[in-house]
Every structure is written in C-alpha cells, then in structure tokens.
Amino acid sequence: MELVRLLIFAVLLEFAALARGSGSILHFSAYPDASNNFAEASFACALPTARPEGILFLAGGTDSDSRPWLRDARWKSFAEKHRLVLMAASLRGAGQAYEMASGGSGQALLAAVKDFARQSGQRELSNLPLILYGHSAGAQLAFNFACWRPDRVRAIVCVKSGPLPEPPRAALPFAALFIVGEHDQAGRMREVARAFAAGRSRGARWTLALQPEAGHGAEGCRELSELFIGEVIASRSSRSLGFQPMIQPTRRADLEPGLKENSPDLPSEGSPDFALSGEIDPESSWLPGPDFARAWRAFTKPVPLHELIDRPNEPPELRISWQGRPPLPERTKAASPPVAFTYAASLPGEDIALMELGDSPPALSAQTARGPDGSWLVTGKLDPRHLPSGPCKHQLSLQFRTASGKHLTAELPLFTRVTGPV
Numbered sequence: 001m002e003l004v005r006l007l008i009f010a011v012l013l014e015f016a017a018l019a020r021g022s023g024s025i026l027h028f029s030a031y032p033d034a035s036n037n038f039a040e041a042s043f044a045c046a047l048p049t050a051r052p053e054g055i056l057f058l059a060g061g062t063d064s065d066s067r068p069w070l071r072d073a074r075w076k077s078f079a080e081k082h083r084l085v086l087m088a089a090s091l092r093g094a095g096q097a098y099e100m101a102s103g104g105s106g107q108a109l110l111a112a113v114k115d116f117a118r119q120s121g122q123r124e125l126s127n128l129p130l131i132l133y134g135h136s137a138g139a140q141l142a143f144n145f146a147c148w149r150p151d152r153v154r155a156i157v158c159v160k161s162g163p164l165p166e167p168p169r170a171a172l173p174f175a176a177l178f179i180v181g182e183h184d185q186a187g188r189m190r191e192v193a194r195a196f197a198a199g200r201s202r203g204a205r206w207t208l209a210l211q212p213e214a215g216h217g218a219e220g221c222r223e224l225s226e227l228f229i230g231e232v233i234a235s236r237s238s239r240s241l242g243f244q245p246m247i248q249p250t251r252r253a254d255l256e257p258g259l260k261e262n263s264p265d266l267p268s269e270g271s272p273d274f275a276l277s278g279e280i281d282p283e284s285s286w287l288p289g290p291d292f293a294r295a296w297r298a299f300t301k302p303v304p305l306h307e308l309i310d311r312p313n314e315p316p317e318l319r320i321s322w323q324g325r326p327p328l329p330e331r332t333k334a335a336s337p338p339v340a341f342t343y344a345a346s347l348p349g350e351d352i353a354l355m356e357l358g359d360s361p362p363a364l365s366a367q368t369a370r371g372p373d374g375s376w377l378v379t380g381k382l383d384p385r386h387l388p389s390g391p392c393k394h395q396l397s398l399q400f401r402t403a404s405g406k407h408l409t410a411e412l413p414l415f416t417r418v419t420g421p422v
Contacts (some may be wrong), residue, residue: 025070028115030108037103038093040388043112045087046070047120048080054154054233055085055113056131059138060361063393065090065386066138068362078226082233085116085125090388091141099137099162101145109145110152129154131229135218136397137162143195146174155232157225160184160216163191172204175288177228179221181214182301183399183407186311188216193308201282208285210308212301215399215409217358224292224299231289320400320410321346328382334389334420338365338381343412345376351403352376358397363387364414366396378412389418 030041044067045055056079060066066088069075079086089112091098091105098105117125130153132142139161146153147167155175158164178196180189196208209224283305287293328341345355355368355376366380378396396412 026116026119028112028119030111032104032108035104036108037097037100038091038105038108039098039390040090040092041098041105041108041112042067042090042388043087043109043116044070044089045085045112045116046076046079047085047122048083050080050083052085052122052125052128053083054129054131055087055125056082056133056229057109057142058086058088059091059132059134059141061136061138061397062395063092064138064361065363074222078229082230084131085128087112087116092388092390092392099140099144101141101148105141106145106148110149131155131157131232133157133159133225133229134161135159136216136395140164143176146176147172150174155229157228158192159218159221159225160188161192162188164195165191167195167199167204172199172202172206174205175228175232175286176204176206177209177225178206179209179211179224180308181216181409182210182212183215184409185216186313189308189311193305197282197305197309200284200286201280203280205286205288207287207296208305209296209300210303211299213407215358215407216397216411217399217409219358224295227292227295228288231292235288319347320398320408321348322412325377328414328416330415330417332382332384332416332418334384334387334418336384338383339416340379340381341414342377342379344371345378345398345400345410345412347400347402347408350406352400353403354401356399358399360396361394364394364396368398382414382416384416384418387418389420391415391417 024046026045026047028043032038032041058066058069058075067090069088070086075086089109093105097103101109114126117123132145132153134140134142134157139158140163142156143158143161143164146156150171150173153174157177159179160181161178176199178192180192193208196206200206207228211220214220285296287296323344323346325342325344327343329339332339345352357366357368357378360366360380363383363386364380366378369377369379371377378398392415394414396414398410398412400408400410402408
C-alpha cells in the first residue's frame with residue numbers, strides 16, 4: 001500500500017511539472033505573406049521548472065534549424081540554473097533576408113513568445129526580457145533585433161557574425177558580446193569591429209573578443225558566452241528593461257594596448273543611474289563581472305581595433321574551389337534514407353596542409369579526410385527526414401592551413417530541394 005501511495009505521489013509531481021511546462025516542448029510556426037522577409041519561421045521552446053525570469057533565444061547560421069539545441073544537456077542545464085525559457089527556431093529566407101528583424105522575422109519571434117505564453121498558461125512570459133545568442137547569420141539576427149526592439153532585449157551574444165550595420169543613434173540599453181575569429185573573413189571582422197566601435201563610443205555596455213587561431217566556427221566560444229550571459233543576468237543594473245547604461249568611465253591609466261577594458265564595478269544596491277562622464281574609449285570592452293573579466297583576458301588576443309577595421313580583403317587566389325564526387329542531388333525525396341555526398345577541396349597555387357570542419361547542422365553528418373590522390377575531401381550524409389519540404393541550404397564552415405603557413409576559412413554550400421511531405 002505504501003508503494004502505491006509513493007507511485008501516486010510521483011505521478012502527481014510529474015503532472016505538476018508538466019503543467020508548468022517542464023519536460024515538454026512547445027511549438028509555433030509563423031506563416032509569411034508577401035511583405036515578410038522569411039520563407040519559414042518555426043519556433044520551439046522549453047520552460048524551466050522554476051518560474052522563468054527571461055528568455056534565451058538560440059539562432060544558428062544561414063537557413064539552419066537550432067531547435068535540436070533544446071535537447072542539448074548543457075543548454076538545458078544553463079537555462080535551468082538561470083531560470084530561462086529556452087527558445088530556438090528553424091529560419092529560412094531567400095537571400096538570407098530574415099536576419100533583418102524589422103522585415104518580419106522579428107515580429108514572428110515576438111508572436112511566438114506571445115503564443116508560448118498562451119500555450120503554457122503563463123501570461124507573464126509575454127513580457128519577459130530576451131537574451132539572444134546567435135552564430136553567423138543568427139548573430140546578425142540577434143544584433144538587428146536588439147537594435148529594432150531594444151526595449152525587449154537584455155543582452156545579445158554575437159559569435160562570428162556576418163556583416164553588421166552601424167547601430168542606430170537611439171539608446172542602446174542592451175549588453176552585447178561580440179566574438180570574432182582571427183582567421184575569419186576580413187569583411188565580417190571589419191563590419192563587426194565598426195559596429196562595436198560606434199556603439200561603444202556612445203557608452204553601450206558592449207564587449208569585443210578576438211579568438212586567436214580561429215575562423216568562422218563557433219567552437220571554443222561557449223564558455224565565454226555563458227559567463228557573459230550569467231553575469232549580465234546577475235548584475236543589478238540589468239534587472240529591468242528600459243534602464244540607462246551603467247558604465248564607469250574608462251580610466252586611461254588602467255588601459256593597455258589592444259582591446260581594452262573598463263572597470264567592471266557596478267553601482268551599489270539602490271544607487272541611482274548616473275550620467276556618463278568623461279570619454280569612453282571605443283577600444284575598451286565592458287566587463288560585467290570578475291569571472292567573465294578573467295575569462296575574457298585569457299580568451300582574447302589583444303589587437304588594436306583599427307587593425308580589425310582596416311583589415312584588407314583576402315587575396316582572391318586563396319578562394320577554395322569545390323568539386324562534387326558525387327555532389328548532393330538537386331532534388332531529394334523527403335522519405336528517402338540519408339543521402340551520401342563527397343566534395344573535394346582545391347586551392348589554386350597552394351597546397352592544403354590541414355582542413356578542419358566546424359559544427360555541422362543537425363540534419364548533416366560530415367567529416368574531413370585525405371583522398372587516395374592526396375586531395376582533401378569533405379564526406380558526409382544528409383538526412384532529408386529532418387528537413388522541411390522545399391528549398392534547403394546548409395553551409396559547412398571549414399578552416400584551412402596551407403603548406404606555406406597561411407590560414408583561411410571557407411564555407412561549403414550545400415543545396416537541395418526536398419520534395420514531398422516531411
């Protein structure tokens with residue numbers, strides 16, 4: 001009898017958790033019209049067991065599906081620790097246009113948040129502050145959304161972003177971490193550095209980190225990103241939306257050449273917002289707390305900001321060429337088993353000494369290897385059962401080192417059209 005009572009109690013506990021949204025995934029899809037800048041915007045979220053205090057939105061690269069990240073044990077644990085709704089999306093759009101949040105994709109995100117509040121029965125979820133983490137095109141979406149609706153955003157993390165516009169002249173109340181790779185494309189690095197300098201010179205609580213010996217992939221950036229988000233959440237100055245930036249003026253005596261830092265000290269509990277005084281050095285980085293400050297110093301490579309802004313384009317002869325052996329078919333049936341592909345990389349005028357693959361999208365499994373003729377190959381399989389019907393484009397990020405010691409990042413674009421229902 002005692003065992004029966006224990007079983008009934010366990011079932012009741014599980015039901016209560018499910019009623020709060022724990023252990024279940026909620027879904028929402030926005031259907032575009034002619035005025036929208038996306039072809040697909042399908043969202044999913046997982047609620048923490050405790051009452052949430054914010055929403056962490058995860059966005060991957062071009063035309064990617066980050067919804068499987070909701071099952072990532074590390075993201076789940078992070079969201080639980082900080083009482084965050086974990087949210088992700090599958091985003092597609094012709095010309096990568098969905099990264100401009102003001103064109104419709106941002107409103108789709110807000111509509112998803114509102115619908116998740118309805119589904120979960122937690123009305124307050126509609127007004128929770130957003131934290132946006134993005135890689136590549138996802139980083140562009142995060143930045144553009146924050147500039148479009150700064151009233152809804154507490155912080156953003158932009159990892160190896162594509163080109164960014166200059167931030168608006170309006171207030172920039174959100175915290176931001178920008179991570180660039182030393183060997184990423186010069187155009188990406190220049191635009192991120194320019195946007196950072198423009199915002200930082202106006203007192204924005206922004207941080208720039210240069211990952212040494214790294215390209216466009218997000219590998220090695222997770223810990224720094226988590227520390228930044230965690231300390232921004234913990235800081236008293238970011239507890240509510242609509243706050244004024246709280247940045248101590250840069251102390252010139254404390255600065256060293258390269259990417260600099262301002263004092264991480266924050267105002268004491270209950271102190272009023274203070275106006276910025278003195279000059280904010282555009283090369284300084286805002287550090288939200290001591291743990292992040294230590295990690296940032298160990299992570300970043302000190303480089304003068306003007307070197308990033310003035311970085312020249314890569315020579316055209318260092319562009320990677322791809323040859324399919326066999327290539328991914330132009331059309332793939334939705335119900336077909338995984339489709340194998342092989343692409344050989346060539347670099348005119350240079351011998352490739354090393355080729356490394358970054359993170360693969362969920363529907364792809366890929367690896368690099370030497371071919372029988374000594375060429376470098378990317379081999380893998382695409383599982384169409386995990387793709388929506390219609391045109392699907394993925395980009396694999398790779399890093400190269402040539403025999404002469406040059407570094408290069410490149411992307412292998414994979415395109416197929418999925419026919420039939422998923």
